[in-house]
Amino acid sequence: MLLNTLYLPELREMIASDDREGLRDFCGALHPARVAEFMEGLDAQESWRVLLAADPELQTELFGYLDPQKQTEVVHNVAEAGDQQAISRLVVDMPADDRVDLLYRVDNSVVDELLPLFPRDDRHETLRLLEFPEGTAGSKMTTEVAKLSEKLTVREALEEIAHQSEDLETIFYLYVVDEGGRLQGLVSARQLVVHFRKPDTPIAELMQRDVVTVRANDDQEAVAEKVAAYDFLAIPVVDDERKLLGIITHDDIIDVLRAEATEDAHLAVGVAPLEGGYLDTHWFTLAWKRGMWLAILFFAALLTALALRNYEGDFQKAAWLVLFIPLVISSGGNSGSQSATLVIRGLTDGDVRLGDWRRVLKRELVMGLCLGTTLATAGYFCAVLLTRSALPEGADAVAIAAESPPPTMGEVLVVPITLLLVVLCGTLSGGVLPLVFQRLGLDPALMSNALVAGIIDIAGIIIYMTVAVWMVSGLG
Amino acid sequence: MLLNTLYLPELREMIASDDREGLRDFCGALHPARVAEFMEGLDAQESWRVLLAADPELQTELFGYLDPQKQTEVVHNVAEAGDQQAISRLVVDMPADDRVDLLYRVDNSVVDELLPLFPRDDRHETLRLLEFPEGTAGSKMTTEVAKLSEKLTVREALEEIAHQSEDLETIFYLYVVDEGGRLQGLVSARQLVVHFRKPDTPIAELMQRDVVTVRANDDQEAVAEKVAAYDFLAIPVVDDERKLLGIITHDDIIDVLRAEATEDAHLAVGVAPLEGGYLDTHWFTLAWKRGMWLAILFFAALLTALALRNYEGDFQKAAWLVLFIPLVISSGGNSGSQSATLVIRGLTDGDVRLGDWRRVLKRELVMGLCLGTTLATAGYFCAVLLTRSALPEGADAVAIAAESPPPTMGEVLVVPITLLLVVLCGTLSGGVLPLVFQRLGLDPALMSNALVAGIIDIAGIIIYMTVAVWMVSGLG
Numbered sequence: 034m035l036l037n038t039l040y041l042p043e044l045r046e047m048i049a050s051d052d053r054e055g056l057r058d059f060c061g062a063l064h065p066a067r068v069a070e071f072m073e074g075l076d077a078q079e080s081w082r083v084l085l086a087a088d089p090e091l092q093t094e095l096f097g098y099l100d101p102q103k104q105t106e107v108v109h110n111v112a113e114a115g116d117q118q119a120i121s122r123l124v125v126d127m128p129a130d131d132r133v134d135l136l137y138r139v140d141n142s143v144v145d146e147l148l149p150l151f152p153r154d155d156r157h158e159t160l161r162l163l164e165f166p167e168g169t170a171g172s173k174m175t176t177e178v179a180k181l182s183e184k185l186t187v188r189e190a191l192e193e194i195a196h197q198s199e200d201l202e203t204i205f206y207l208y209v210v211d212e213g214g215r216l217q218g219l220v221s222a223r224q225l226v227v228h229f230r231k232p233d234t235p236i237a238e239l240m241q242r243d244v245v246t247v248r249a250n251d252d253q254e255a256v257a258e259k260v261a262a263y264d265f266l267a268i269p270v271v272d273d274e275r276k277l278l279g280i281i282t283h284d285d286i287i288d289v290l291r292a293e294a295t296e297d298a299h300l301a302v303g304v305a306p307l308e309g310g311y312l313d314t315h316w317f318t319l320a321w322k323r324g325m326w327l328a329i330l331f332f333a334a335l336l337t338a339l340a341l342r343n344y345e346g347d348f349q350k351a352a353w354l355v356l357f358i359p360l361v362i363s364s365g366g367n368s369g370s371q372s373a374t375l376v377i378r379g380l381t382d383g384d385v386r387l388g389d390w391r392r393v394l395k396r397e398l399v400m401g402l403c404l405g406t407t408l409a410t411a412g413y414f415c416a417v418l419l420t421r422s423a424l425p426e427g428a429d430a431v432a433i434a435a436e437s438p439p440p441t442m443g444e445v446l447v448v449p450i451t452l453l454l455v456v457l458c459g460t461l462s463g464g465v466l467p468l469v470f471q472r473l474g475l476d477p478a479l480m481s482n483a484l485v486a487g488i489i490d491i492a493g494i495i496i497y498m499t500v501a502v503w504m505v506s507g508l509g
Numbered sequence: 510m511l512l513n514t515l516y517l518p519e520l521r522e523m524i525a526s527d528d529r530e531g532l533r534d535f536c537g538a539l540h541p542a543r544v545a546e547f548m549e550g551l552d553a554q555e556s557w558r559v560l561l562a563a564d565p566e567l568q569t570e571l572f573g574y575l576d577p578q579k580q581t582e583v584v585h586n587v588a589e590a591g592d593q594q595a596i597s598r599l600v601v602d603m604p605a606d607d608r609v610d611l612l613y614r615v616d617n618s619v620v621d622e623l624l625p626l627f628p629r630d631d632r633h634e635t636l637r638l639l640e641f642p643e644g645t646a647g648s649k650m651t652t653e654v655a656k657l658s659e660k661l662t663v664r665e666a667l668e669e670i671a672h673q674s675e676d677l678e679t680i681f682y683l684y685v686v687d688e689g690g691r692l693q694g695l696v697s698a699r700q701l702v703v704h705f706r707k708p709d710t711p712i713a714e715l716m717q718r719d720v721v722t723v724r725a726n727d728d729q730e731a732v733a734e735k736v737a738a739y740d741f742l743a744i745p746v747v748d749d750e751r752k753l754l755g756i757i758t759h760d761d762i763i764d765v766l767r768a769e770a771t772e773d774a775h776l777a778v779g780v781a782p783l784e785g786g787y788l789d790t791h792w793f794t795l796a797w798k799r800g801m802w803l804a805i806l807f808f809a810a811l812l813t814a815l816a817l818r819n820y821e822g823d824f825q826k827a828a829w830l831v832l833f834i835p836l837v838i839s840s841g842g843n844s845g846s847q848s849a850t851l852v853i854r855g856l857t858d859g860d861v862r863l864g865d866w867r868r869v870l871k872r873e874l875v876m877g878l879c880l881g882t883t884l885a886t887a888g889y890f891c892a893v894l895l896t897r898s899a900l901p902e903g904a905d906a907v908a909i910a911a912e913s914p915p916p917t918m919g920e921v922l923v924v925p926i927t928l929l930l931v932v933l934c935g936t937l938s939g940g941v942l943p944l945v946f947q948r949l950g951l952d953p954a955l956m957s958n959a960l961v962a963g964i965i966d967i968a969g970i971i972i973y974m975t976v977a978v979w980m981v982s983g984l985g
Contacts, residue, residue, distance in 0.1 A: 226702070230668070291766065298854050311855035312855065341831060358831070371778045385787055412807075
């Protein structure tokens with residue numbers, strides 16, 4: 034996505050000349066998401082000037098489409114300038130879930146300044162939502178939900194919604210509750226419209242009673258999976274007594290799915306989950322989240338050095354063995370990462386289940402044999418060429434040959450045999466380890482490619498040298 | 510997700526005893542998505558028996574919730590049993606986009622048997638949709654869209670929708686078209702409901718004219734990004750003359766986003782995009798899609814062997830250098846993969862833009878220095894310990910020491926210096942290469958972790974041996 038700078042000069046000119054009318058017209062002319070896109074090049078102060086010029090009912094919507102980082106900057110900036118009143122009005126008008134998301138990101142001192150300026154009900158609601166830990170259903174829900182009594186008819190329900198709808202984020206599903214606020218069922222806006230010609234139908238007759246719900250403390254990823262599986266537009270959040278607390282809407286679900294995809298991709302290469310974007314994260318935090326894993330992988334790699342130490346003498350007798358160390362470990366690591374990623378994504382997408390472990394094992398055995406044989410064949414010819422052709426000019430060929438003779442055609446077989454075994458070891462462990470993690474109740478994405486590769490590196494060295502000692506004369 | 514086998518015995522019993530009433534009640538009792546979940550353990554033939562017992566209006570919906578693989582099996586199975594009539598009735602009732610998705614997966618011979626049994630209009634529509642290549646907006650759209658003439662009032666529009674709505678997948682947005690079918694604007698169902706009390710308002714007054722659209726040939730990923738950015742529920746697909754062809758709805762967008770996340774994760778480890786799930790893909794196809802990349806990475810790794818060949822003599826003079834080969838290349842590979850993934854996901858999520866290349870470069874320089882210094886410090890102490898402590902028992906210590914003396918404290922500095930340089934090289938190239946790919950108009954996800962790691966492996970060897978020749982006496 035390129036920064037859209039098409040109207041940036043015009044916007045800046047209007048800001049500079051304080052052309053409020055021009056700015057207002059600009060804000061009203063396009064979809065708010067598109068206006069926000071054109072505003073991306075502006076700094077926090079300029080953005081605020083544009084927002085102030087927009088029609089009051091557009092301000093909050095426009096603000097909602099700015100990127101999260103810019104929103105936070107605007108709030109900090111305006112609060113610093115002393116205009117708490119104006120910014121709190123804007124923030125309080127946001128849908129409750131977006132408002133809470135924003136307040137999570139704003140400095141606590143500023144939140145403390147803004148909250149007392151909220152109307153009483155909004156303040157209580159915000160405080161209640163802020164109590165749900167980030168990443169739970171409760172923190173993603175909006176409390177502005179269309180609630181209907183089950184005693185209404187279609188006509189009364191339509192009247193009621195027309196009345197409520199100004200405050201609502203969505204009216205696709207209308208939730209029917211009893212007098213205690215407990216969820217009894219749902220009617221869709223579609224059903225109401227379809228029964229527009231039979232206005233006296235009681236909604237209890239149309240209502241679907243088997244409503245799928247989530248609890249406020251459920252993990253947001255599980256909620257997203259549920260919504261995606263059922264093709265829902267929104268899902269109700271209830272407490273232990275089935276009291277309707279709020280709903281989570283499709284746009285938040287899409288955000289969760291994207292955030293989880295990024296988190297999994299990061300875990301795969303050993304980066305602990307970030308809270309903001311790559312460029313927004315403080316370099317020190319980033320260094321810590323990367324360094325932690327890098328250190329673990331580093332100490333895993335040190336084990337390869339420890340393993341190689343046992344064979345120091347062998348490398349002097351058969352120096353050609355050194356050539357293929359990186360080849361052997363990278364072939365194992367690559368095939369292992371492939372298997373791990375295929376199984377991890379399969380688990381995430383629901384294509385693979387724990388009960389499929391036999392099929393996974395069989396599949397990876399076939400893959401290992403098939404890919405391993407291919408690489409082994411190619412590896413044999415390359416190894417023969419590399420070890421038997423003349424040494425590069427300048428190398429002290431005679432001296433080397435005296436102490437470490439080139440391998441015979443038979444001895445070169447060490448390379449292909451090792452490649453086959455290492456690839457097999459890679460595919461099998463890459464396929465099985467994520468399932469083991471899942472079985473233990475851990476996130477299979479933790480069994481990152483980097484970790485699989487680290488394990489295979491050590492196994493690769495041991496396999497390579499064991500085969501070598503067994504096949505090359507004079508070693509061991 | 511565990512296979513839900515809760516009701517499997519009851520279902521099987523009802524099938525065996527041909528208890529159609531029981532099956533019908535079962536199908537009607539819960540949300541169709543949940544019924545489909547309970548049916549997952551059944552084979553294609555059993556599933557068909559359950560579907561046949563369900564209420565006719567439920568059959569297609571239930572079938573739509575079965576997983577894609579099972580749907581395809583059912584179609585093949587029923588067609589083989591000779592009941593083309595029944596299965597074509599089921600398939601033709603599906604929303605157009607889901608129907609086309611299914612037919613893409615069914616054998617061509619079966620498609621040719623079913624198509625002539627479709628009603629004429631459905632057949633033409635299906636054939637037209639099948640012409641759009643998979644992965645385009647056209648292949649994901651449904652043609653069942655709520656179209657209104659701009660001359661209607663709110664009351665007339667409500668009447669019209671109540672009339673059309675049986676055939677519609679969604680009525681959240683109602684599209685207003687002129688007589689030539691060209692898109693003029695949209696009204697939301699919500700607006701109609703809100704204006705329920707002012708039924709004579711012309712919809713032209715409520716209509717939003719600046720409608721964001723996509724073209725039928727647009728890439729599905731770009732479409733999904735657009736919908737996610739604007740928080741839309743559906744997006745209209747138009748042709749070059751802005752004629753409304755269909756819409757793509759939120760559930761298809763979620764599917765696209767998930768499929769793209771999986772595709773990117775696969776590319777990252779060098780697996781060419783799969784069409785089905787991991788377990789559904791034929792082993793031969795899978796072997797090909799993995800093997801292709803594995804072969805490319807293998808030949809990249811072969812270059813390390815070629816590079817090492819120049820230093821064969823040096824390893825005899827300083828055998829301890831061999832110990833750290835895997836450590837050096839894996840440290841570089843790991844830090845490079847981290848950087849590449851952070852930048853690739855940043856580009857996908859819109860946090861990083863091409864114009865940010867200077868910030869990315871600066872950031873990765875800082876990361877490289879910071880992480881490299883840490884690993885170098887740890888590496889120095891470990892290297893000193895490993896090279897200066899007594900050799901493991903059984904190793905021919907005296908003989909080795911004569912030909913290849915242990916390094917001095919100064920010579921061991923080769924390891925930390927190399928680690929710092931390699932990590933720096935990893936973070937910088939991992940950060941910049943995806944941006945270069947993006948700039949060249951290629952998918953940055955192609956600059957996979959595996960490929961970055963492959964490049965760093967070669968760089969790592971060259972850096973290591975260059976530093977060694979420069980610092981260790983008697984080499985080169």
